[in-house]
Amino acid sequence: MQLRALVLGTFALALALFGASAPRAAESLSIPAHAVIGVDEAMLSAAFWINRLDDSERVILDRKSIDVQNAALVQNDPTMHDLAALPELLARQQIVDWISNLSQRPTKPMYDSDGHVLPPAVFDSLNVDLDLGAISEKLTPHFALVVHRADLRTFPTRLRVFSEPDNVDIDRFQESALFPGTPVAIVHTSRDRKWRFVISPRYAAWVEDQYLAEGSKAEVLDYAQAQPYRIVTGATVASVFSPSHPSISQLQLDMSVRIPLQAGWPADKAVDGQHPYTAHVIELPMRQGDGALTIVPALLPKTADTQSDYLPLTRANILRQAFKFLGERYGWGHGYNARDCSGFVSDVYRSMGVLMPRNTRDQAISPGLKHRLFTERDDRTARIAAARALEVGDLVYIPGHVMMAIGSVDGEPYVIHDTTGLSYRSKDGARVHVDLNAVSVSPLLPLLFGKDQTYVERMTSIVRIRPDSATPDRAKEAPATP
Numbered sequence: 001m002q003l004r005a006l007v008l009g010t011f012a013l014a015l016a017l018f019g020a021s022a023p024r025a026a027e028s029l030s031i032p033a034h035a036v037i038g039v040d041e042a043m044l045s046a047a048f049w050i051n052r053l054d055d056s057e058r059v060i061l062d063r064k065s066i067d068v069q070n071a072a073l074v075q076n077d078p079t080m081h082d083l084a085a086l087p088e089l090l091a092r093q094q095i096v097d098w099i100s101n102l103s104q105r106p107t108k109p110m111y112d113s114d115g116h117v118l119p120p121a122v123f124d125s126l127n128v129d130l131d132l133g134a135i136s137e138k139l140t141p142h143f144a145l146v147v148h149r150a151d152l153r154t155f156p157t158r159l160r161v162f163s164e165p166d167n168v169d170i171d172r173f174q175e176s177a178l179f180p181g182t183p184v185a186i187v188h189t190s191r192d193r194k195w196r197f198v199i200s201p202r203y204a205a206w207v208e209d210q211y212l213a214e215g216s217k218a219e220v221l222d223y224a225q226a227q228p229y230r231i232v233t234g235a236t237v238a239s240v241f242s243p244s245h246p247s248i249s250q251l252q253l254d255m256s257v258r259i260p261l262q263a264g265w266p267a268d269k270a271v272d273g274q275h276p277y278t279a280h281v282i283e284l285p286m287r288q289g290d291g292a293l294t295i296v297p298a299l300l301p302k303t304a305d306t307q308s309d310y311l312p313l314t315r316a317n318i319l320r321q322a323f324k325f326l327g328e329r330y331g332w333g334h335g336y337n338a339r340d341c342s343g344f345v346s347d348v349y350r351s352m353g354v355l356m357p358r359n360t361r362d363q364a365i366s367p368g369l370k371h372r373l374f375t376e377r378d379d380r381t382a383r384i385a386a387a388r389a390l391e392v393g394d395l396v397y398i399p400g401h402v403m404m405a406i407g408s409v410d411g412e413p414y415v416i417h418d419t420t421g422l423s424y425r426s427k428d429g430a431r432v433h434v435d436l437n438a439v440s441v442s443p444l445l446p447l448l449f450g451k452d453q454t455y456v457e458r459m460t461s462i463v464r465i466r467p468d469s470a471t472p473d474r475a476k477e478a479p480a481t482p
Contacts, residue, residue: 028410029443035434037424038412038443046323049407049414053392056316060393060466063353066313069465070355073368074201079357080368081199083185084221089138095187096132098204099197102175103130103155108163110172115165126155131191141185143220144198145285145293149252149337150211152176152203156195169420169437174333175205176343176358179257181285183224184212202358213285215293223285223295226260230280233351234305235324239298240279242272248284248298252337255321256350259283259306262297271297278302310353313465318393321348322404322416325439330418341402344418344439345395348404354465364397364461372462383456387413387444395463396444398455403444413444423448 029038042048050056061069074080105127110118152175160171178184184198184207195206232253242249253259262281265271271281279299286296300306305324311317325348331338339347342363346356357363365371372386390396390405390413403415417440423433424446431448447455 029412029446031426031432035432036422036436036440036442037432037446038409038414039441043409043414043441044323044326046319049319049392050316052407052409053315056319057312057314060313060315061354062313063310065467066310066353069368070353073355073357073366076367077357077362079202079359079362079366080355081185081201081204083143083183083199083201086141086185086199088140090141090187092135092137092139095135095139095197098199099130099132099188102205103127106161106172110161110163111165112162113160113168117165118161122159126157126159129156129191129195131189134191135188139187141187141199142214143217144184144186144196144212144214145220145223146178146180146182146184146207146211147213147247147285147287148180148211149254150178150207151335152178152198152200152205152207152333153195154205156190156192156197156206169330170332171335174335176203177334178203178207178211179254180251181223181257181259183220186212186214202355209291210287212291213287213293214291219293223260223283224258226283228261228263228308230259230261230282230300230306230308231310231351232257232259232305233307233311233321235328237300237304237306239282239284239300240274242298244272245286245296245298248286248296251284251298253300255324255347259300265297271299274299280306311351313352313354315392317352318348318404319406321351322406322439325418326416326441328418328439330420330437330439339418339439341418345402345404349465360397360400360402363395363402363463366463369463370466370468372464374459374461380457383459384445386459386462387456390444390462391464391466393465396455396459397461397463398449398458399460403455405444406441414441415444416441 031037032040074082105123112118154173154175161173162168162170163172178200182200184200186196186198188197194209196209196212198207232255235255237253239248239251260283262283265281276299279301282298282300283295284298286294288294325344329336329338330340332340334340334343342358342360349356357366392405392407394405396403396405396415403417406414406416419436419440421433421435422442423431426432445456449455449458
């Protein structure tokens with residue numbers, strides 16, 4: 001009897017300890033046939049979450065307040081770049097530092113698409129391609145507009161490299177992507193002359209020269225600020241087919257892209273042989289044969305999901321915009337012509353005029369955004385309380401990932417996020433993993449980080465785009481780095 005009692009007591013203690021670190025699925029959450037816990041068909045609609053809100057169309061921040069926040073972000077966050085403020089001459093060391101900080105030789109084995117280890121000679125060659133010795137002591141930056149969605153790369157190469165031999169989704173040389181019309185400063189050229197190292201408003205990396213059209217600083221920056229304009233509010237839209245200009249024909253424009261309108265275009269004057277009354281006449285940057293910039297008129301259908309200005313920042317619009325990406329394939333570093341987790345949330349917010357740094361590690365601690373930062377002093381109870389207090393649009397950060405809060409059902413907070421997959425405990429305690437690789441909806445509390453911890457226990461930060469008085473400010477004195 002004593003032995004039986006001891007065994008039962010030990011089992012109960014182990015169960016209690018296990019439950020404290022890795023809780024089972026909430027009893028109220030069902031596990032449907034698709035295996036994504038707690039999610040039914042109705043939840044895969046922005047309307048479901050909007051209808052649960054009161055005053056969902058109330059403006060959270062007006063345009064003036066957003067402009068002030070953006071200006072503070074650009075001024076205070078070192079990952080943001082004010083191209084207009086770049087000096088006429090850049091010092092060699094500044095350029096070397098930009099490139100060296102990014103183009104670092106991997107310290108662990110890397111694999112090619114066939115799962116073979118890449119030999120050291122590959123990285124020796126890439127370092128040579130950087131051509132750092134060609135950088136002069138003083139350099140005048142050149143300016144250009146991006147003419148086609150273009151990958152930003154760690155090294156000047158299309159070579160895809162992977163940290164695992166059996167995972168070819170996450171290319172470790174893929175940094176991000178730039179959309180058409182993005183202004184950049186060109187500060188260096190690769191040895192083969194096919195790549196440029198550019199400073200964009202939110203990132204510095206290598207981009208293929210063929211996607212850039214060079215113009216004067218004034219011409220490039222004026223295009224980015226030209227009025228009137230259209231804002232792309234759909235996941236993607238495309239320009240009308242152009243028989244004369246293939247490079248701008250059916251050009252993909254992603255959410256948040258700002259496209260100038262051709263002011264004063266006669267209402268009955270054709271564009272490339274097509275009458276414009278069913279479309280907006282826009283201005284697109286085009287690369288000439290010598291790489292120079294020219295601006296040409298093009299048509300954007302009036303049926304395309306665009307607006308005459310940034311959308312008002314409301315909870316309803318946050319939800320509408322986020323759900324436009326639902327089901328889009330996950331693309332590390334904006335790869336696969338898609339987005340990753342931080343790209344997803346920043347593209348959504350940029351459609352409402354709100355700027356954010358590019359990567360999760362920078363978003364989570366940016367001095368230009370308002371945070372609730374977590375440290376080891378925040379116990380599990382405090383973290384769960386913070387999760388249950390999430391508001392629609394709040395961004396929740398764990399190491400290497402970000403999620404957007406969309407509301408609660410029966411006290412359970414839910415998120416939408418661009419994710420490779422999720423794990424949770426079934427009601428019998430078994431660990432369940434679901435591969436997703438898409439923008440997905442899920443409850444937050446059951447999600448597991450590794451074997452024993454939950455996402456909530458690994459939260460590093462909550463970012464809330466709200467007026468100062470509505471921002472949680474506890475633990476600001478101890479930043480956490482994802």
